[in-house]
Amino acid sequence: MTAATSNRLSSTLPSPASGYQDVKLSFKHSPWYNGKLLAGASVLGLLVLGLLVGHSVWDQELAYVGSSPLNLPPVGLEYKGQVGTWAHPLGTENAGRDMLALIIIGAPRSLLIGFTAAIIGLVVGVLLGFSAGYLGGRVDDVVRLATDITMNIPGLLVLIIIQSALPRAGFFTMALLLSLFSWQGATRVFRAQVLSMKQSGYVLMARLSGSSPFDIMFKEIMPNLMPYLVSNLTFGTSYSILTMVGMEVLGLGAQRIPSLGVTLNNAISASAILRGMWWWWALPTAVLIMIFMCLLLIAVGMDEVANPRLRDA
Numbered sequence: 001m002t003a004a005t006s007n008r009l010s011s012t013l014p015s016p017a018s019g020y021q022d023v024k025l026s027f028k029h030s031p032w033y034n035g036k037l038l039a040g041a042s043v044l045g046l047l048v049l050g051l052l053v054g055h056s057v058w059d060q061e062l063a064y065v066g067s068s069p070l071n072l073p074p075v076g077l078e079y080k081g082q083v084g085t086w087a088h089p090l091g092t093e094n095a096g097r098d099m100l101a102l103i104i105i106g107a108p109r110s111l112l113i114g115f116t117a118a119i120i121g122l123v124v125g126v127l128l129g130f131s132a133g134y135l136g137g138r139v140d141d142v143v144r145l146a147t148d149i150t151m152n153i154p155g156l157l158v159l160i161i162i163q164s165a166l167p168r169a170g171f172f173t174m175a176l177l178l179s180l181f182s183w184q185g186a187t188r189v190f191r192a193q194v195l196s197m198k199q200s201g202y203v204l205m206a207r208l209s210g211s212s213p214f215d216i217m218f219k220e221i222m223p224n225l226m227p228y229l230v231s232n233l234t235f236g237t238s239y240s241i242l243t244m245v246g247m248e249v250l251g252l253g254a255q256r257i258p259s260l261g262v263t264l265n266n267a268i269s270a271s272a273i274l275r276g277m278w279w280w281w282a283l284p285t286a287v288l289i290m291i292f293m294c295l296l297l298i299a300v301g302m303d304e305v306a307n308p309r310l311r312d313a
Helices: 003-012 016-028 035-057 099-135 137-151 155-165 171-179 184-197 201-208 213-249 260-269 278-306 308-312
Strands: none
Touching: 035 099, 035 278, 099 137, 099 171, 099 184, 099 213, 099 260, 099 278, 137 184, 155 171, 155 213, 171 213, 184 213, 201 213, 213 260, 213 278, 260 278
């Protein structure tokens, strides 16, 4: 082979650098390359990673009464003659509980209960929404009636009444109670999507080929609704966390188990705002705001992935 022939062949073959550039450009033009989605997922992932690391490196016994000095401010600050120390970098409250330990234990618990409740609500919503949209008829009438009735019931009031009768509700009980009012929105969304997609060409071909309704709903239609699934999951998680924190702030639920809502309830009961102990209520509130903002960015990003009009706007 001559040098000229070798040069011609090498010029026609794609180089590794050009292949990398092509992949990079194709990813940038992908609908999944969404700034809101990537930002929300990244910050939430870093927060969860930090909490998991904190579980392994920080003493969790400090989250219980009498484990630390009382009323210490965060490190470097002074409160009524006491100076914050690195032994309790975020300070303590008036029962001797370390704020960092409370956040490390409480934030994952609140996030996990909300996520579990959203998963249960999403599964119920998918099953009911797909059945109503694809099967129609009496099934659709019953599902729509049940959805409309339960959506007009004040969910928080019902949950407060139930929680008053179950003061020691465990993890799964709390998640199950929260899921009672988190499936209606998903049911409506997926019913509408299935109604619009069941007349698509690929669905008609699957029906002509003899596929069962179950296969058509969950093997043909569902993969095209993944952005809606993730979006509803994030909104359901936000709703469940907000409802749970609201009940815990009111003094309902398992008050002896550290969580963000219980910490805020203790701060309100001890007049932390009037006493100037801002770290007692501000730090859990900041963590909750960060979680809600991340979930909102993920949900908005997934909506833009699913809807080209939103991407263009």
